[in-house]
Amino acid sequence: MRPSLVLLQRSTWKGPYFTAFPNLADALKNGTPIYTRARSCTIVPNFVGIKFMVHNGIDYVPVPITEEMVGYKLGEFSVTRKKFTYKASRNR
Amino acid sequence: MFLLGHNLPDTKLVRIALTSFYGISHHISSRLLARLQIHQTCLVNELTEPQITALSAYLSSPNTTPAPPPTPLNTPTPPPFSLVASSSSSSSSSPKTIKVLYEAQRWIDKRPDPLSDLKIETELRKELLANIAHLRQIGTYRGKRHAGGFPVRGQRTKTNGHTAGRLNKIDRRGFSTYAGPTDSPILSMLSRSRI
Numbered sequence: 001m002r003p004s005l006v007l008l009q010r011s012t013w014k015g016p017y018f019t020a021f022p023n024l025a026d027a028l029k030n031g032t033p034i035y036t037r038a039r040s041c042t043i044v045p046n047f048v049g050i051k052f053m054v055h056n057g058i059d060y061v062p063v064p065i066t067e068e069m070v071g072y073k074l075g076e077f078s079v080t081r082k083k084f085t086y087k088a089s090r091n092r
Numbered sequence: 093m094f095l096l097g098h099n100l101p102d103t104k105l106v107r108i109a110l111t112s113f114y115g116i117s118h119h120i121s122s123r124l125l126a127r128l129q130i131h132q133t134c135l136v137n138e139l140t141e142p143q144i145t146a147l148s149a150y151l152s153s154p155n156t157t158p159a160p161p162p163t164p165l166n167t168p169t170p171p172p173f174s175l176v177a178s179s180s181s182s183s184s185s186s187p188k189t190i191k192v193l194y195e196a197q198r199w200i201d202k203r204p205d206p207l208s209d210l211k212i213e214t215e216l217r218k219e220l221l222a223n224i225a226h227l228r229q230i231g232t233y234r235g236k237r238h239a240g241g242f243p244v245r246g247q248r249t250k251t252n253g254h255t256a257g258r259l260n261k262i263d264r265r266g267f268s269t270y271a272g273p274t275d276s277p278i279l280s281m282l283s284r285s286r287i
Binding site: 066068069072075076077079 | 229230233234
């Protein structure tokens with residue numbers, strides 16, 4: 001679906017970039033969330049079903065992994081920007 | 093000439109006029125002409141009736157139209173390595189060069205045909221919208237930027253980004269400028285009968 005990912009990004013011999021989580025099996029069994037700051041970690045198929053808490057610079061955003069998210073990065077699901085809202089100034 | 097709802101100007105090159113279809117680039121256009129054996133400098137009003145039929149048959153269903161069998165002259169033949177090795181001293185090109193050239197030719201021949209799974213017009217626009225909808229549905233940052241009307245690939249938003257504001261919507265219109273002669277049902281009927 002995303003040919004540019006394959007063609008332009010990374011050498012195939014390296015494989016996808018991902019971080020090893022030591023508590024992966026535990027999280028899958030007990031459903032405990034994994035707190036991580038590894039936003040650049042690729043979501044690999046054995047992450048499916050795990051709840052990650054991905055750092056966005058201030059706090060940790062819950063990201064439950066589904067099958068469709070495989071191949072994307074963890075950071076893509078944890079927004080780092082605040083949405084702009086217009087605040088009316090009070091003292092005028 | 094009207095072809096599948098598109099007005100192709102008579103005095104233009106077919107190669108150029110075909111790019112008015114959404115999803116046909118200059119490259120695809122010239123590949124298509126090569127497949128249908130229409131020469132590259134052919135004007136639209138010089139097209140013969142069988143050529144028009146072949147063009148409209150391909151463009152109405154690019155995936156189901158079978159590719160023509162490869163021309164026998166173009167099939168690669170492995171170089172006779174024994175011959176090459178024996179005559180290497182006399183000829184200027186070494187057997188290694190010939191082998192490299194042969195491999196390069198093999199690689200060119202094995203490239204996927206861009207015409208075999210081409211998507212044009214509505215099909216391509218549907219695919220575009222489906223890709224964006226998928227990004228939104230799984231909740232990626234890119235999907236949110238599409239929905240919010242912001243630039244998607246990290247451009248600045250303090251200034252500029254007006255194209256993104258114009259195009260990126262929650263329900264992005266897949267059809268760009270859809271005014272003109274193609275709208276009228278009479279003309280589309282005419283184009284079907286190719287008058």
